[in-house]
Amino acid sequence: MLKASAKSLVQLQVNGQAQEISIEPRRTLLDALRVDLGLTGTKKGCDEGTCGACTVLKEGKPVYSCLTLAIECEHSRIETIENLAKDGKMHPVQFAFIEQDALQCGFCTPGQIMSIKALLDQNPKPTESDIKRAVTGNLCRCGAYPNIVKAALSAAERLRRGG
């Protein structure tokens, strides 16, 4: 039985790497990523599960890292936006976001991209409505929505053609 109250060492599996941090139980996964691990690509828009900027993949599924305790993630695989580009080559979703201008300020963008990446991982041929549903939980105040749909469709196409 895992038990902790003050700061304790917690092992995280972030982007394929084992990381050990010393945190209190109240540390959210979001703060652990941003503050303890310096992975600031994941954003904090609300810290209360209402915006989607903090979306990361936990065991491949998008969740709000602001409503996840870091201590609960001990044995889970966590993937963040920093893991998408490989060897300086962007992921097709990232590429499509640029190509379709699916961002304005870019603050919601990492979260949007993680939601779409998770969708495409599990459904390579999504419909427009699948895409919309996948990012309903990712608010974009700039209103890049129409282009986000276009980007997801174009990324799916590119992935089907082999990246």
Place this chain on the structure above:
Amino acid sequence: MKNFEYVSAPNLASAITQLQGSNSKALAGGTDLLTEMKERIKTPDRLVNLKSIHEMQGVRDDKDKLWIGALTTLSEIESHRFIAERYPILAQAAYLTASHQLRNAGTLGGNLCQSVRCWYYRHPDLTCWLKGGETCYAQEGINRHHAILGNAPCIAVQPSDLAPALIALDAVVRLKGDEVDGDLSLDEFFVLPDEGLRQRTVLGKSDLVVGVSIPKPAASSRGIYLKSMEREDWSFALVSVAVQLNFAGSKVGTARIVLGGVAGKPWRAKSAEAVIQGKVLNDSLAEEAGAAAVAGASPFEHNGYKVVLAKNLVKRALLELNK
């Protein structure tokens, strides 16, 4: 959040023991509890994580009923093949709940036990009646989201989308605690708060929801879940309605009509059920049932629209099922 002691419970018995501590709370998906803790509405000194408890997991088809463990996520409910086939209204209710990310984390048990969304209750600077204060500020305040049915000292509505759907399906909830151990109809699990018990469910502090079971519906049974929201999606219901009808030929056999967003608990509209029972559905009967569903409604300054909305949703749901 205030800091707390974190305990991951290996099994049900241990969780129940851990919860007996002075100010302990059960943690499932955390999507509701952590929001309350961040606003310091709840400040437990111990969180007991339920997620490794085997007894609370899984969806099982047990001959005449379906078992859904309390830790089943809303995403699993939404996409489970059995559920979609046999209990479409539950899948629809899950589909219309929150957002994809929240459904991935939020659980059935947490959804049924979640706190009210009343903005006076959730206001960090107010101690309303439900939080142990004197006043239900909503009664004289901006009560557009509040109850039109059911008299209670607190007029916040039950926010769960799954609850009305499950009650329409005659679901039974399995509870376990240091004093309770057994099944209860989900309808009775929810209560209106009163002076003696300022809460929404019958759960004692160390009691847990282990899961729910739903009887297998008759072959002639059909259901629908409709939800009205302030925007297209990702919102709590202004009003929702779950209807499950057993047809006897062209006539309605048994009927379940349960409203969400209108009362302190999921509201079974028994008089509306009576209106249609044994009858052939048509426009005017559906209208009549809608009117019966809100017959005793007494709205406040800002929620009169809910009376119309609830009435129209009941009517629409019945007509959809008659198509």
Place this chain on the structure above:
Amino acid sequence: MPKVVTQQVEFEGHFFEQTVVIEGDDITPWGPEKEFSVVGQPHTRIDGSERVTGGAKFTHDIHLPGMLYGKFLRSPHPHAQIKKISTSRAEKLPGVRAIFTYENSPEIPWRMGLTKLFDKRIRYAGEEVACVIADDESICLDALDLIEVEYEKLPSVVDAELALENNAPKLHEAGNLVTGKPETYARGDVEKGFKEADVVVEGTFRTQVALHNCMETHGSAAVWEGDNLKIWDSTQHIFGVRDMVATALGLPKHKVRVIKQYMGGGFGSKNGAGKYTILAALAAKKTGRPVKILLDRREENLLAGNRPSTLQIVKIGATRDGKLTAIYHKCIANEGAYAAWVAGSTGPSTRMYACPNVKAENFGVFTNLGPVAAFRAPGYVEGTFALEAMMDEVAAKLGIDPLELRLRNYAEVDPTSGKSFTTKGLRKAYEIGSEMIGWERRSQIKKQNSTATKKIGFGMGSQIWGGSGGPPAYSVVKINNDGTAVVLTGTQEIGTGAKTAMAQIAAEVLAFPIESISVELGDTQIGLYSPLSAGSMTLASVGPAVRGAAEDAKKQLLDVGSQVLNIPIEDLVIENGDFLNKKSGERTPVKKIYEKLQNYMIVGRGARGPNPADKVVNTFGAQFAQVEVDIETGKVTLQKIVAVHESGRVINPLATRSQLEGGIIQGLGFALCEQRFVDPHLGLVLNASLETYKIPTMMDIPAIEAEMVNMPDPDVNNLGVKGIGEPPIIPTPAAIANAVADALGKRIYELPLSADRVLNTLYPSSQNERSS
């Protein structure tokens, strides 16, 4: 040669005189016939990869070794006097490094002197009482719980109309009227105008408070390097923050450096420094460590600004043949606790139509609520909603098509000054837009698609706004010895794509590939002064300076190239980053000539020229909406919206389209679901969260067809561009509201058009049943 000029400038719908220094005569504008290779072509963002990889550092992401964090204690009462404050318990909490209150902080005047950094008088719930600095944000929050404050509660007022009553609680010595008097405008004689009218319509409108809800909340990080203060601030105006901080702390401006590279939205709410900025600086000084203070979502929604609610009365008179004879427009706006200006909600009524008699009165009222801030086209969104609703009512009364009525009153010249417009593409916008939506066929579409419970309706709205930009704005273009170029300005990229547009301009002028251009901005130390990125003025102000600098650099480059290559300058051009000898066809890469020139660097300078004195600059547009109203649930669905706007020359059609869509989407949120709620008795904001303050999600987005009337403006500046940031939000709510009125055959005079409002209008008896 510097030249001092005084000119009429426009900002956010307000006009004033300003003296500016410009540099010599401006270069000849790019005429309408000019052909381009980069400008006018869709171009993806040059900083896209940083934004999609998580590499872009927003203010939130600034993290320095040893950094401390700050959080504010905020008043739970809307109106109070602080009697006593005790921080001793909080100070003892391990990890707490400093606590600031009125007792130990400098008395810095705030909000134009209406309050102070820490004021013992609290004027709204959420106002700053103390600030805790600690090792971690959660320690700050724990410490806030331990601060004891004794308040004397004062009677409060949150309703603007009530605040104007004689016995209302007073927020400020001078009373509750902002600036002490309404802003008024008059031309002709409205009384006479109404007498001459064959029909007169009048309506009372209410619009709600809208919250900006930028995804990145306001915040700052500060660090002292010796006696130099370095600040990262999520702002639309780095020079503005610098000046405010320097004044507040009594520092010379050059000692304050403000940096902002990436920002998660501003929409008008980030035009200056916040108390968080000042406290980060004070705390960094006191602790000798970097300090970051960020607002949380709740704070953001309580105090980081809002679009004020309005009560508007609009009265219009017209003759039988549809000529307007008089417009009267009165607006009362709820400005919250502090304001120094009132948004121009009556502006559309004074400037949109050719009407000889117009009277406008614009009141701003102080109440015990968080203060207003500019919000994308402040005033004009609200004012246009009311004006265009009444235009539709005039049309209905006269049996004239709404579009036809607008055309009959089309202002060929600016009705307020009689001057002509530099360009006005509104007629074209009406023409294209009405065609795209099927305006002529709308009654058929309505008939075909409406059902017993779902009603289809069509509506339109017109838009006028400023957007000229203006001096001062400067730029430098450097040509590096590897043949690349750097555009240097002091403006900011707030997500509109300004950086990319400036690279396009420089690439066009220099005839360099755009990949070889980089753009440096967002830093007061190295940048050249540029105005705030608000009022749709960034590109129209800074872009012309960039062109000037690039032209200057190019001239020098050709000069040097001709000498190094020994080719007469007349025969030399630059093409795709190479010198091209027009006679011989011989090409030499630009970087080649540098090989002989050591570390020679070309530096071109440019400055924004003045705006035309004899003409008026405005942007225009028209939108057409098709809605479906579910009369059983009250749900309004925007099915389709067509937007056609004219803002001069389009530099980047891709980014422009994004601006149009973004504006429309915020407009649809304002029309349909966004609304701040305040408890009238408690004076508390009830929905300071994104769960209860509803902004549109992906699912709310209709089919959007957006187009620009590409009409290079020959007079506004050397590029022919006007701003496009704000215009697209202006007519959206008007068009939607008119479409809903068309669908229902009944008008709703309040926004948003939420389900409850629609149902209460359709079933009036359902309201207030328990009103005992």
